[in-house]
Amino acid sequence: MTADTGMEFPEMYEHLQKVDEYLHRERGLHITTLKHPKGFEWLMFEQPKIKASSLAKRERLGLPPYGNGWPGIKVRWCCGQLKVHLVEQELKRLAQGRKFVQYIGIAADEARRCKADKGKRYPLVDWGIDEAQALQICYDRGFDFGGLYQIYHRASCFCCPFQRIEELRQLRLHHPLLWDRLLDMDKRAREQFGANPWGQFKQHWSVAELAERFAAEEQGEKYVRCKCH
Numbered sequence: 001m002t003a004d005t006g007m008e009f010p011e012m013y014e015h016l017q018k019v020d021e022y023l024h025r026e027r028g029l030h031i032t033t034l035k036h037p038k039g040f041e042w043l044m045f046e047q048p049k050i051k052a053s054s055l056a057k058r059e060r061l062g063l064p065p066y067g068n069g070w071p072g073i074k075v076r077w078c079c080g081q082l083k084v085h086l087v088e089q090e091l092k093r094l095a096q097g098r099k100f101v102q103y104i105g106i107a108a109d110e111a112r113r114c115k116a117d118k119g120k121r122y123p124l125v126d127w128g129i130d131e132a133q134a135l136q137i138c139y140d141r142g143f144d145f146g147g148l149y150q151i152y153h154r155a156s157c158f159c160c161p162f163q164r165i166e167e168l169r170q171l172r173l174h175h176p177l178l179w180d181r182l183l184d185m186d187k188r189a190r191e192q193f194g195a196n197p198w199g200q201f202k203q204h205w206s207v208a209e210l211a212e213r214f215a216a217e218e219q220g221e222k223y224v225r226c227k228c229h
């Protein structure tokens, strides 16, 4: 089972398709893909706020009564609404009151993310397989993720504000269409929410500023931040 935020790299969708075909050929199984009916951008820009306390807070801060803005450290709404909630809902539906075991693919070097819960198992942690080993096992079986991991350290949502600056530098170079889409999301967020955690992509950087910085670096120039962003 996987939860699709709708913002993965095209290569990742192709990879999932390949895994699905493999699973079906070898085991007669298909991957179940869960997806929010309205998606990432609707949640970011349009989801209406209903709770009175939330509406009052927004009015006080001069924010519109809709849209969640960029995900932040304190409010990582994307993981919650586009992944965790959907998976929990689906497990509940499948279980129908019965007990079940959930197998989660967290690698051994990320074991700190595991939860002490009898219903959850972490086979990679149990077998001591770390991220690099898991990737090599995939490569050895012909799954190369379309080369994503030769470019990026992590390959989740292309628009993730928690990714490293270096990953964003690579995004601009290797996925210019996704980079343009990110620039557009950034512009919309700043226009809708302003210069605050809702409208700001990273604490110290908008995507537009990063675009200028990367372009300056390419020319061998030092980037000087423009005060008008």
Ligand code: SF4
Pocket: 005, 071, 076, 078, 079, 082, 083, 156, 157, 159, 160, 161, 162
């Ligand atoms: S990868 Fe980033 S943007 Fe995507 S769901 Fe996770 S935290 Fe949110």
